[in-house]
Amino acid sequence: MNERNFGEVILDLKGISLSFGAMRVLNNISFNVRQGEIRSIIGPNGAGKSSMLNVINGVYHPQEGEITFRGEVRKEMKVHEAAGFGIARTFQNIALFKGMSTLDNIMTGRNLKMKSSMLAQAIYWGKAQKEEIEHRKKVEEIIDFLEIQAIRKTPVGRLPYGMQKRVELGRALAAEPEILLLDEPMAGMNVEEKEDMSRFVLDINDEFGTTIVLIEHDMGVVMDISDRVVVLDYGRQLADGTPDVVRSNQDVIDAYLGVSH
Amino acid sequence: MFYREAGEFKASYQKDQAILPIRQDRWFIWAIIAIAFLVIPAVSSDYWLGTIMLPFLILALAALGLNVLTGYAGQLSLGTGGFMATGAFAAYKLATMFPGMHILFVLLFSGAITAGVGILFGIPSLRIKGFYLAVATLASQFFLIWMFNKFGWFTNYSASGVITAPQMTAIGDIMVTGAHATVTAKYLFALSIVTLLALITKNLVRSNIGREWMAVRDMDIAAEIIGIKMLPTKLKAFAYSSFLCGIAGALWAFVHTGSVEPLAFDVNRSFQILFMIIIGGLGSIMGAFLGAAFIVLLPIFLSNAPHWFGLNIAVDLISHIEAMVFGALIIFFLIVEPHGLARLWQITKEKLRLWPFPY
Amino acid sequence: MRVERDVIYIIFASLLLMVIIPWSAGMLSEDIFFEWPFFFEVAIGGLLAGVMYSLVALGFVLIFKASGVFNFAQGAMVLFSALTLVGLNEMGLPMWLSIIATLIVMLILAIAIERVVLRSLVNQEHIILFMATIGIAYFLDGFGQTIWGSEVKLLDLGFSQNPDFYFGGLILINDFDLIAAGIAGVLVIALALFFQYTRIGRALRAVADDHQAALSVGIPLKHIWVIVWAVAGIVALVAGIMWGSKLGVQFSLALIALKALPVLILGGFTSVPGAIIGGLIIGAGEKLAEVFIAPMIGGGIEDWFAYMLALAFLVFRPQGLFGEKIIERV
Numbered sequence: 001m002n003e004r005n006f007g008e009v010i011l012d013l014k015g016i017s018l019s020f021g022a023m024r025v026l027n028n029i030s031f032n033v034r035q036g037e038i039r040s041i042i043g044p045n046g047a048g049k050s051s052m053l054n055v056i057n058g059v060y061h062p063q064e065g066e067i068t069f070r071g072e073v074r075k076e077m078k079v080h081e082a083a084g085f086g087i088a089r090t091f092q093n094i095a096l097f098k099g100m101s102t103l104d105n106i107m108t109g110r111n112l113k114m115k116s117s118m119l120a121q122a123i124y125w126g127k128a129q130k131e132e133i134e135h136r137k138k139v140e141e142i143i144d145f146l147e148i149q150a151i152r153k154t155p156v157g158r159l160p161y162g163m164q165k166r167v168e169l170g171r172a173l174a175a176e177p178e179i180l181l182l183d184e185p186m187a188g189m190n191v192e193e194k195e196d197m198s199r200f201v202l203d204i205n206d207e208f209g210t211t212i213v214l215i216e217h218d219m220g221v222v223m224d225i226s227d228r229v230v231v232l233d234y235g236r237q238l239a240d241g242t243p244d245v246v247r248s249n250q251d252v253i254d255a256y257l258g259v260s261h
Numbered sequence: 262m263f264y265r266e267a268g269e270f271k272a273s274y275q276k277d278q279a280i281l282p283i284r285q286d287r288w289f290i291w292a293i294i295a296i297a298f299l300v301i302p303a304v305s306s307d308y309w310l311g312t313i314m315l316p317f318l319i320l321a322l323a324a325l326g327l328n329v330l331t332g333y334a335g336q337l338s339l340g341t342g343g344f345m346a347t348g349a350f351a352a353y354k355l356a357t358m359f360p361g362m363h364i365l366f367v368l369l370f371s372g373a374i375t376a377g378v379g380i381l382f383g384i385p386s387l388r389i390k391g392f393y394l395a396v397a398t399l400a401s402q403f404f405l406i407w408m409f410n411k412f413g414w415f416t417n418y419s420a421s422g423v424i425t426a427p428q429m430t431a432i433g434d435i436m437v438t439g440a441h442a443t444v445t446a447k448y449l450f451a452l453s454i455v456t457l458l459a460l461i462t463k464n465l466v467r468s469n470i471g472r473e474w475m476a477v478r479d480m481d482i483a484a485e486i487i488g489i490k491m492l493p494t495k496l497k498a499f500a501y502s503s504f505l506c507g508i509a510g511a512l513w514a515f516v517h518t519g520s521v522e523p524l525a526f527d528v529n530r531s532f533q534i535l536f537m538i539i540i541g542g543l544g545s546i547m548g549a550f551l552g553a554a555f556i557v558l559l560p561i562f563l564s565n566a567p568h569w570f571g572l573n574i575a576v577d578l579i580s581h582i583e584a585m586v587f588g589a590l591i592i593f594f595l596i597v598e599p600h601g602l603a604r605l606w607q608i609t610k611e612k613l614r615l616w617p618f619p620y
Numbered sequence: 621m622r623v624e625r626d627v628i629y630i631i632f633a634s635l636l637l638m639v640i641i642p643w644s645a646g647m648l649s650e651d652i653f654f655e656w657p658f659f660f661e662v663a664i665g666g667l668l669a670g671v672m673y674s675l676v677a678l679g680f681v682l683i684f685k686a687s688g689v690f691n692f693a694q695g696a697m698v699l700f701s702a703l704t705l706v707g708l709n710e711m712g713l714p715m716w717l718s719i720i721a722t723l724i725v726m727l728i729l730a731i732a733i734e735r736v737v738l739r740s741l742v743n744q745e746h747i748i749l750f751m752a753t754i755g756i757a758y759f760l761d762g763f764g765q766t767i768w769g770s771e772v773k774l775l776d777l778g779f780s781q782n783p784d785f786y787f788g789g790l791i792l793i794n795d796f797d798l799i800a801a802g803i804a805g806v807l808v809i810a811l812a813l814f815f816q817y818t819r820i821g822r823a824l825r826a827v828a829d830d831h832q833a834a835l836s837v838g839i840p841l842k843h844i845w846v847i848v849w850a851v852a853g854i855v856a857l858v859a860g861i862m863w864g865s866k867l868g869v870q871f872s873l874a875l876i877a878l879k880a881l882p883v884l885i886l887g888g889f890t891s892v893p894g895a896i897i898g899g900l901i902i903g904a905g906e907k908l909a910e911v912f913i914a915p916m917i918g919g920g921i922e923d924w925f926a927y928m929l930a931l932a933f934l935v936f937r938p939q940g941l942f943g944e945k946i947i948e949r950v
Contacts, residue, residue, distance in 0.1 A: 057486060083488025095483035097476045099544065107469075108476050112488040114469040118497060121471075124464035129275065132468065136274045175487065337747060385931060388938040392690045392750070396885045397934060399878070400927035411918045528878070532754060539751045581765040588758030591751065596740040599748045 006227070007035025009068075010211060011056070011179060016065035018051060025051045026062065027235040033179065033213060038205050040214045040222045043232035044255065049215045050092055052232065053181045056213065057082035057089055083112055086178035090168045090185060092215075098157035102148060102167050105156055106139045109174030142170050146200060162193045169200060179211045180204065186218055194218065198225055223247065231255070280463055297452055302445045311444045313557065318451045319512045321553035324537040325462055325546065326505030331535070332543035333466055334498035335478025336386050340398035341506055341534040343405035346526035347375045348507025349514035350415050353521045356427050357417055364429040364437060364515070368454065372508040378405070379503025386495050402528055409523045416521075423522055426515040438515045447516045454512065458505060463546050465501065474498050475544070540594060542603025551602035559587065627941050630933065631897070638663070638905060642912035651915045657790040662911050663904050668797035670903020671804045672862055676880035677887065677895040678808065679855040684889045685828045686848040687738070688746060692753040695877020696760035697853060701726055702860030702869045706775050707768040715777075719857075726853030734845045761874055770871060775864040800862045807858055808896055811851070815892070820847060828890070882930035888943025897941065901933075902926045 011033040018026040026048045033039045041049045054060040055067075058077040067074045069085065077085075088109070097105050114135060116128045143149055146166050151159060156167055165185060172180055185201065186194045198221055204210050216222045222229060223243040231238040231252050239249040246252055269284055271277045281287045301314065327341050351371035355362060382401040389397050409415045416424050428439030436442035437450040465471050473494045476484035485491060514521040533556060541552020563583045567574050574582070598605050639659075646654020676694060683691040704725050708718040737752050783794045815821035827834040827844050835841055863873055883902045887894025906926050914921045933941065 059482075059486065079482070079485040080488050080490045082486065089486060091483065095480050095486075097479035097483070099479050100472065100475050104472050104475070108472045108484075108489075109487055111469055111473055111476075116469070118465070118470055118501075121468035122461045122465050124468065128464075128468055129278075132278060133274045136278065140274075171487065331747075385935060389934050390938065391746070392889065393885050393934060393938065393940065395690075396881045397927070397931050399881065400924060400931045403924035403927055407920060407923050411920060536751070536754070539747070543747075577770055578766060581762045581770065583762065584758045585762030585766060588755045588760070588762060591755035591758065592737055595744075595748055595752050595755065596737070599741065599744050 006037045009033070010035045010070055012068040013056075014066045014068070016052075016055060016062045016067070018048075018055060018060055018062040025235050026055070026232075027237075029065075029232070029235075029237045031230045031237070031240050033211060034228075036205070036209055036211055037227040038201070038212045038214060038225055040216060040226040040229045041232060042216065042219070042222055042229060043238075046234065047232040048235045049232055050183055053089060053183055053213070053215065056179075056181060057087045083175055083177075086175075087181065088172035088175045088177035088179075089181035090165070090172050090183055092183040092187065094161075094164045094168055096156045096164055096168055096171070099155065101153050101155055102159070102170075103139065103143070103152050105167055106142060106170045106174045107135065109171040110135050110139065112175065139174060142173050145173075145203070146170050162189055165189070165197070166200075169197075173204065173208075173210075176208075177210060179213060182212060182214045182216075184215050184217065186216055186221060194221060201225060278467070280467070294456065297456075298449065302448060307444045310448045313561065315444075315448055315451055315517050316513075317553055317557045318448075318455045319509050319517055320534065320537065320557060321550045322455045322458060322512065323506050323509035323534050324541065324549040324553050325459060326502045326509060327534050328538045328541075328543065328545070328549045329462060329466070329474070329505065330498050330502035332538055332545065332548070333471060333478065334474040334495065334502075335481075336383075336495060336498060337391065337395040338398040338502075339395050339528070339531045339535065340382060340401040340405075342526040342528060342530035343402040344375050344379055344503045344506035345510030345513060345530065346405055346409055346523055347378050347503075348372060348510030349521050349526065350409050351375060351507065352511035352515055353417075353424060353426065354415065356429065356515075360427070364431060367429070367515075368508050368511050371511045372504040375507025375510070376500040376504040379499040379506075380496050383496050383499030383503075386499065387492050399528070399531075402531055406523045406527060423520055426519050426521060429515070439519060442516075451512055451516055454508070458508065459546055459550075462501075462505070466546070470494075470497060478544075536591065538601075540591070540601055542601030545601070545603035547606060548601050548603035551606070555602065559590065563587065627937070630936055630941065631901075634901060634905070634933075638908055642908050645912045645916065649916055652912055654912065659908075661791045661793070662907050664791065664793055665797065666904035666907030667900050668793070668801045668903070669907060670883075670899040670901070671801040671896075672797075672859070672866075672899075673876075673879050673883045673903055674896045674899025675804045675807070675855065675859040675862065676876055677883040677899055678811070678892065679852040679859070680880060680884050681887075681889065681892055681895045682811075682848055682852045682855065685892075686824050687827070687845055688749075688831075689738075689753060690746065690750045690889070691852070692750060692877070693756040693760060694852065694856060694880070695874045696757040696764075697726075697729075697856035698860045698863065698876065699869075699871065699874040700729075700760045700764040700860075701853065701857040702775065702864040702873055703764040703768040703773075705857065705860065706773045706864065706869045709775075710773070722857055723854065726857060727850045730846050730849035730853050733849055734842060738845055739842065757874070757877075761871070765871065772868045772870040773864075775861065775869050777861065777865050779865070796866065800866070803858065803862065807855065808892065811855075812892055814851075820844075824848065879926065882926040885940055886930040886933050888940030890944050891940070891942035894940055894942030898930075902929060905929050 009032045013032065014030050016026055016029045017024070029048075029052065041052055043049055051060060055062050058079050058081060061076050097108065100108070114131055116131050120126070121128045143152060146169065148163065148166055148170065151163060151167075156164055159167065169182075169185065182201065186197050189197065201212060201214065202225055205212050214222070214226065226243055228241060229243055229246045230240045231246055231249070233255045238251045238255055239246050241249075271282065276282070281290060302310065305314065323341060323345055326344075327338060330336050330338050348371045351374040352367050355367045355370055378401075382398065385397055386394055413419075426438050428436055428441060431437045431446070431450050435446050437446050466474070473484070473489050474497075476487075476489055477491065477494050481491065484494075510526060513525065518525065537552035537556045538549060539552070540555050541550070542548025560583060563586055564579060567579060642659060643654060646652050676698060679694040679697065680691055683689055683694070701722055705718050705722045708721050709715055713721065733756065737756065741749055741752055779796050779799050783792045785791065786793050815824060823834070823839045824844055824847070826837070826839055827841060831841065834844075859876075860869075860873065863876055867873065883895060883898040886902060887896070887898025906922060906929070909925050909929075910922055937943075
């Protein structure tokens, strides 16, 4: 894997610090993400991994640090703007729209690409319908890709956990993002489901060229599919590099295996 | 056995995205519409049309409006009555200021004015959520009713406070409001408008805006992260919901009662409409109609029931017993099917699809 | 209890506005009479009325805290308890016995509500439970008036209803309002102690935090709900006695629930002190507005002013002054 070629740095985080009141969640974190790579963030529970994703897509605003996105230093942005910049994500605790069908959930992922006015949608026949069908085709491609044809019209609240994770991935993909943030996509899955999900992640990266930032606990999976890994522990950055480099880092071994004093 | 989607294949997304993809459903709805337009006016007495069907239709429209806001967009509102009153008074002012204006434009503009008022009272929804918002919407309810009562301008300085809706025609010289309009004309007029608006509502909720509303309802923070802007999405829901409620209010005053009075739109009206969408089913067009039918028919049934059993009870006692039974039935209903009549309907269809096999 | 700094700012600012607006209204408008003793008379009258609102709001808070149910039937419970009390009294029972009998009735009611309604609707969405309580409200309104009739009844506790002069004859205050405020104050303190220091109180706070977790450590949810609804019933009875002897026992008692709602959102659904401070702010604000602002805009503002006031507060504190902050996590 190491011989893969990556593009330029698309997202660069420098000296990010984030606190809630007196609690320091992230402390001087710096790493970058290159176009087309699979970048993993690992670390024990409470290390600040999810907070890191929340910083990247604008849910949290770090007190210190600089985020450069596509060569431009990013100002404090609102939550809804991230999607417009081509950043999509999935969530650790599934955040699907429970009352809607699989199809509608994934269609909602394309909301930014749908331009017809409210009046056109009220009339429906004509412009709005054409647009719906156009986007439906795209969504059907994603449904085929993720192999969820059978649950197309099922309300997602009724789906099993693994399927919900897949639908959520589909919703994020529907936005055709440049960067896809995946927050523990394989948590709570059995081996078979993990294999499926790993395959999807690799395929997305491969076929669509989507840059992926991944949080995952399963070390085997992370080391297998990642191009580069950054390790966090209690808000500190322990290591950053290729899986091999990280695996042999003494701090990382200490944090994961415990250190004897 | 007869209700099957098997063997019915769709060759295009257009067909699959139709309002009713299943053939039997389409026939059913066309039959209902045909019955509503042709059979009911032919066989019903004026009493049935005027005191049951007409209020049913108009309240169903208001319920549709509230269902957009509460059922689809997830914003609990107790201000429906206030918005209906806004529609009624806006229609009255429009009709008296521009006597030549056609009733359809009067309705359209009064709906638009109510939409504006709805946007105004919807602004706090960006910060205030859940029951806090529900109580806050009561502010609009009480404030609007007070305003219409207080300022003579709204009633054209009528001394009695009760104002009569002007007579207006729909097509040709067919009267649809006022004392000279026939009940059948009023009914057909209201039916046409409600059918049209129900269709438009269905179009909206199956399009992008509808999905955005539901996304905000189901999980607002996730909706925001995929790029849905909270304020415009919520305000569009408030605007369209108020638009429907405003037209319902205007129809109530002009076509149903023939007089414009704030009392008809007090807080009890708001609760009544809320009952309709809960009983009928949140987030369902069909639910708004089923709920309205239930809530309109139930009191009529309750107040007539003692006669059928030959009981003679004092009027005020009847009204107390009625309230009691009404309350008990609401609770009973919520326990039996918390998701409303629309869900029952859906379950029936699912059963029917498999019939005569259990699964 | 830790009070956040911006809450103190908001309360301070609102007090300041409550003085400045009436004063400037008095300066600017010919129609409005403003003098300091009169101002304080109005303000104190408002604060005392506010305590009465708090009393109703308190019932809401108790139930919302323990079960997350927005109990719209609290007003109906006030009416029902007052009707029962007066009805029993009219049947010849002495007052003290009627009060005990009414307490028992309220306990039975709490058990019935838990058995019939809450137990069947456990784990349903909040809006469904809310609608169910509206059903309970209809039922109680109808039931109470079916049994006890709907004509206005007098409830005389023997307290003086006459106004007296206080503060060296400058300020006129109704004695009854003072007594009512005193009783309400005692009730609030008693409840606060009950919840802070008894085992039941601790269990109740645990339930309020998390139903599932409370169940898993062996707290009997059913009993807790009965207790809370019974306590809310007692609060309703006290409110019913107070309001009933002020206004007469009649249907309009059920409508004071609508007065308590702004208090509730201003203070926060989950806070007992919030209900008290909210009541005071609404009470004083409403009376002051009625006297010093209403004449300028045509009067009759008591229907909506409290709501608008609460709405203004909510814009600054969406969870109410003392409500729990809503933290959204992803």
